[in-house]
Amino acid sequence: MFGMSFTEILIVAVIAVLFLGPDKLPTALVQVAKFFKSFKSSINEAKSTFEQEVKLQELREDSLKYKKQLERGAAEVRKKLTFEELEELKEAKANVNKTLNDIKEDFDITASFKEKPEEKTPQAQETPTTTPITKESNA
Numbered sequence: 001m002f003g004m005s006f007t008e009i010l011i012v013a014v015i016a017v018l019f020l021g022p023d024k025l026p027t028a029l030v031q032v033a034k035f036f037k038s039f040k041s042s043i044n045e046a047k048s049t050f051e052q053e054v055k056l057q058e059l060r061e062d063s064l065k066y067k068k069q070l071e072r073g074a075a076e077v078r079k080k081l082t083f084e085e086l087e088e089l090k091e092a093k094a095n096v097n098k099t100l101n102d103i104k105e106d107f108d109i110t111a112s113f114k115e116k117p118e119e120k121t122p123q124a125q126e127t128p129t130t131t132p133i134t135k136e137s138n139a
Contacts, residue, residue, distance in 0.1 A: 004012075020028050 017025055
């Protein structure tokens with residue numbers, strides 16, 4: 001115990017008996033045992049607290065690392081969605097522009113018809129002269 005041999009322990013015990021006497025020796029040994037027990041428990045408690053702090057620090061570091069990864073992933077998803085939405089917007093714009101150009105062309109064609117005076121076709125100028133069919137003319 002504590003790097004002491006049997007003879008050294010025997011010498012300490014004899015000196016303790018001489019100084020304390022046989023009456024106080026058992027109580028002194030109990031107090032020394034309690035001291036070592038409390039010292040050992042406080043050392044173990046400090047050791048476990050230190051280990052818990054180390055584990056907490058590791059968990060914090062891991063959580064920060066995962067948080068950064070999630071933020072990076074979310075940013076990539078946002079970029080992806082943004083690019084996809086941008087493509088959809090470009091397609092929608094192209095469709096709207098095409099529709100507007102078609103309407104403009106239709107409007108231009110209609111306007112060009114209205115600007116030209118309507119020419120009457122020969123068929124439209126001739127008014128059909130038909131004689132009414134009556135019973136008298138057939139007989």
